[in-house]
Amino acid sequence: MIRFDNVSKVYAKQTHAALRDVSLEVERGEFVFLVGSSGSGKSTFLRLILREERASQGQVHVLGKDLARISNWKVPQMRRQLGTVFQDFRLLPNKTVAENVAFAQEVIGKSKGEIRKSVPQVLDLVGLGGKEDRMPGELSGGEQQRVAIARAFVNRPKLLIADEPTGNLDPQTSVGIMKLLDRINRTGTTVVMATHDQNIVDQMRKRVIELEKGRLVRDQARGVYGYQH
Amino acid sequence: MRAQFVLSEIGVGLRRNLTMTFAVIVSVALSLALFGGSLLMSDQVSTMKGYWYDKVNVSIYLCNKSDAESDPNCAKGAVTSEQRKQIETDLGKMPVVDDVIHESSDEAYKHYKDQFGDSPLAASLTPDQMQESFRVKLTDPEKYKVIATAFDGRDGVQSVQDQKSILDNLFELLNGMNWAARALMALMLVVALMLIVNTVRVSAFSRRRETGIMRLVGASGFYIQAPFIMEAAVAGLIGGGVACAFLVLARYFIIDHGLALSEKLNLIDFIGWDAVLTKLPLILATSLLMPALAAFFALRKYLKV
Numbered sequence: 001m002i003r004f005d006n007v008s009k010v011y012a013k014q015t016h017a018a019l020r021d022v023s024l025e026v027e028r029g030e031f032v033f034l035v036g037s038s039g040s041g042k043s044t045f046l047r048l049i050l051r052e053e054r055a056s057q058g059q060v061h062v063l064g065k066d067l068a069r070i071s072n073w074k075v076p077q078m079r080r081q082l083g084t085v086f087q088d089f090r091l092l093p094n095k096t097v098a099e100n101v102a103f104a105q106e107v108i109g110k111s112k113g114e115i116r117k118s119v120p121q122v123l124d125l126v127g128l129g130g131k132e133d134r135m136p137g138e139l140s141g142g143e144q145q146r147v148a149i150a151r152a153f154v155n156r157p158k159l160l161i162a163d164e165p166t167g168n169l170d171p172q173t174s175v176g177i178m179k180l181l182d183r184i185n186r187t188g189t190t191v192v193m194a195t196h197d198q199n200i201v202d203q204m205r206k207r208v209i210e211l212e213k214g215r216l217v218r219d220q221a222r223g224v225y226g227y228q229h
Numbered sequence: 230m231r232a233q234f235v236l237s238e239i240g241v242g243l244r245r246n247l248t249m250t251f252a253v254i255v256s257v258a259l260s261l262a263l264f265g266g267s268l269l270m271s272d273q274v275s276t277m278k279g280y281w282y283d284k285v286n287v288s289i290y291l292c293n294k295s296d297a298e299s300d301p302n303c304a305k306g307a308v309t310s311e312q313r314k315q316i317e318t319d320l321g322k323m324p325v326v327d328d329v330i331h332e333s334s335d336e337a338y339k340h341y342k343d344q345f346g347d348s349p350l351a352a353s354l355t356p357d358q359m360q361e362s363f364r365v366k367l368t369d370p371e372k373y374k375v376i377a378t379a380f381d382g383r384d385g386v387q388s389v390q391d392q393k394s395i396l397d398n399l400f401e402l403l404n405g406m407n408w409a410a411r412a413l414m415a416l417m418l419v420v421a422l423m424l425i426v427n428t429v430r431v432s433a434f435s436r437r438r439e440t441g442i443m444r445l446v447g448a449s450g451f452y453i454q455a456p457f458i459m460e461a462a463v464a465g466l467i468g469g470g471v472a473c474a475f476l477v478l479a480r481y482f483i484i485d486h487g488l489a490l491s492e493k494l495n496l497i498d499f500i501g502w503d504a505v506l507t508k509l510p511l512i513l514a515t516s517l518l519m520p521a522l523a524a525f526f527a528l529r530k531y532l533k534v
Contacts, residue, residue, distance in 0.1 A: 050445075073450060080447030090442055107448035155446070 001159060001190045002026040002049060007058035009044050009214075018044040020214040021058070026192065028158075031185045033201050034194040035225055036211035042194040045211065046163055049192070050082065051075050063158060080108055083152030083160040083189075087167035089144045091136040097123065097147050098132035104151045118154055126150045126180055142173035146180065153184055160184060162193040166200060174200060198225040238456040239463060242432055249428040250464050256424050257468025257520065260417030261512050262475040267410040268511075269476065272504045274403045278396075280498040282370040285392040289316065289363040289380050292387045293334060296360070300387055308361070308385035316380065320365060325375050328366040334359040360387060418519075421468075425461050425520045429527040432457060440532060454528050461524035462517050469516020473509045480505045 002025065009019040019041045026032050034042050047053045048060050051067050060067045063081055070078055091100050098119050105115045123129055126146040136144050145165055152160060162181065166174035178200055185191045195201060201208060201224060208223030209216065243250050291313065292303035320329050332340075337359035345351045365376060373391040381389045433440065443453050484490050484499050 076444075076447045076449040076452075078447075079445065082447075084445045090438070090445070092439060092442065103442065104446040107443045107446055107452055109452075151446070 001028045001030070001063065002192070003059075003061040004048075005059045005061075007048065007055045007060055009041075009048065009053060010056045011053075017056070017214050019048070019055075019211075022211075022214075022216045023058075024209060024216060024219055026190060028190055029185070029188055031182070031191045031204070031206040032193070033204070033206055033208045033223070034192060034211070035196070035201060035208055039213075040211040041214040042211055043163065044214075046161055046192070046194060049159075049161060050084065051078065080155060081158050083149075083155070083157035085145070085148050085152050085160065085162040085165045087164040089136070089141075089148045089168075091144055091147055091151075093136055096133050096135055097128060097139070100136065100147055101151045101154050104154050108155065122150045122154045125153070125183075127176075140173070141169050142176060145169065145173075145177055149177070149180060149184070153189070157189060159190045159192070162191065164195055164197075165193065166195065166197050171199065178204065201225040235456060235459070239459050242436070242456055242460045243463065245435065246428055246432055249424070249431060250460075253421065253424050253428055253461070253464045253520065254468040254471065256417060256421035257465050257516055258471035258475065260414055260421050261469055261472035261516055263410050263414035263417060264515070265472060265476045265508050265512050266479070267407050267414060268508050269480075269500060269504060270403065270407045270410060272500045274400055274407070276498055276500055276504075277403075278400060281396050282393065285370060285396060287365045287367060287373055287376045288390045288392070289365060289376070290360045290387040290390065291316075291362060292385055293357060293360055295358055296387050302382070302387050303385075305384050312383075312385035316363060316383070316386070319379065320363060323375065323379070325367050325369060325372040326365055327368045330364040330366075332362050332364055334361045337361065422519070422523050425465070425523040426527040428464075429457055429461060429524045430531045432460065433528065433532040444533070454525070454532065457528055457532065458521050458524045461520040465516045465520030466513065469513045472512055472516065476505055476508065476512075 004022050004024050007019055007022045008017050010017045022041075022045070034045060036042050044053065048055055048067070049062055051060075051062075051070065054068060063078065065078065067078075092103065095103065101119050101122060102115045105118065110118075120129070120132065123132060126149055128143060128146050128150065131139070131143070136147065139147065145168075149165070160181070165181070166177050169177060174197060181191055181193065182204070205222045205224075208218065208220050208225070210218035210220075210226070291308040292300070292306070294307045296303040297306045317329065317331070320326050335356050338354065338356040341354065341359065342351055367373065367376070370393050373393060377389045377391070380386050440453050480500075480502065481487070490499065
């Protein structure tokens with residue numbers, strides 16, 4: 001699903017590398033936590049998967065494709081097979097819940113009939129049935145993140161990238177979000193989630209990848225957040 | 230891609246930037262109205278040239294008795310019948326000469342009487358004061374010089390006069406005005422383009438959230454850019470429509486009604502409606518494509534896709 005071969009990333013005008021010689025593989029259907037302090041390279045790791053950035057050295061394969069070899073105009077097609085969730089939700093404030101989710105389908109040209117069918121379905125899945133016509137501003141943080149997850153999942157991606165999805169939420173709400181991501185993972189979608197939330201990582205007992213100053217320092221099946229905590 | 234979705238996005242974008250949209254419309258309208266105006270002006274000048282050049286000719290005035298006393302060109306006396314004959318045969322041999330009419334002093338007197346018969350000056354004139362002349366029609370009115378060099382200063386010739394040179398002053402004035410209109414148009418065009426680029430930049434910035442999300446869910450670059458480009462194109466097209474309306478109204482009020490130049494200056498042949506109407510598609514196409522292209526290049530810089 002994802003393979004990094006000796007990947008390094010140095011941003012322009014910077015001397016030290018954001019990622020150094022990282023090699024790893026994520027299999028189909030896995031649930032992976034990406035941990036590490038701020039500046040450890042987590043965001044760069046995710047941006048490379050999304051091909052927001054290109055690797056300076058080494059190769060990144062996502063969904064069986066070498067990202068260095070995908071031409072720019074084919075990148076959107078690749079991204080349609082990925083779902084993304086962020087700490088700040090990234091919802092459109094002037095669109096309703098249903099419209100926000102539908103947006104992800106409209107921009108890739110799904111028909112109106114398809115959208116009318118799949119939007120309520122996915123909103124039910126994330127537990128927001130009946131809130132289709134609410135505006136994001138009227139929802140709690142947890143509910144807004146559920147909308148974002150619904151939008152990420154509505155096109156049934158094979159891979160879901162989550163960048164600190166619980167970063168703005170209280171512990172109880174976070175548990176709900178994690179249950180939801182776990183459920184999505186059980187449908188066969190690979191989930192890669194960057195997080196700072198120790199409790200969540202310790203509870204879920206999933207694979208943990210730890211980065212430190214751009215290096216891969218730990219890759220542990222059924223791991224915990226960190227040794228020193 | 231669903232048209233309805235794209236159209237609603239365009240509407241939202243145009244309304245959000247209402248002041249900028251208005252500025253784009255006005256500047257595009259002004260620059261294209263000037264563009265159309267200068268095209269029509271060129272048409273008008275060439276219509277007038279065609280009309281007038283057809284009627285003008287080169288006159289070779291011959292010396293008469295009174296010239297022999299007063300004009301240094303005629304110091305050798307009035308024209309002799311031999312000289313007259315020589316001039317006529319020489320004219321006949323020149324390839325640029327289309328037609329030659331000889332006007333005797335009697336005929337000149339008659340023409341003058343016909344035209345200005347009531348004036349006190351006409352009453353005091355006598356036929357032998359009038360100059361006899363050759364009215365030479367050229368195949369190409371620009372070739373006046375050939376006649377001038379051949380006959381100016383020849384015995385019996387008082388002067389060679391090109392009627393075209395009188396008209397040329399007028400045409401030069403019109404052409405000058407035309408160039409001024411073009412310079413103004415170029416300036417307005419630059420203003421319009423800069424406004425469009427800026428509008429697109431502001432618009433791309435205010436919608437970076439949407440475009441960021443579109444990118445994340447895998448919208449193609451074209452799909453993300455299309456609303457911006459079409460916004461610019463729609464605003465431009467409205468401006469082009471205004472420019473067209475302006476030209477049509479200008480033709481109507483300056484030539485036919487209002488100023489009604491066609492009645493007041495009936496010696497001038499004015500451009501017809503066809504000249505105006507054939508310019509409109511060009512203006513509309515320009516108003517659509519130019520802003521769209523400007524937006525396209527602006528987006529390459531200001532919108533990551």
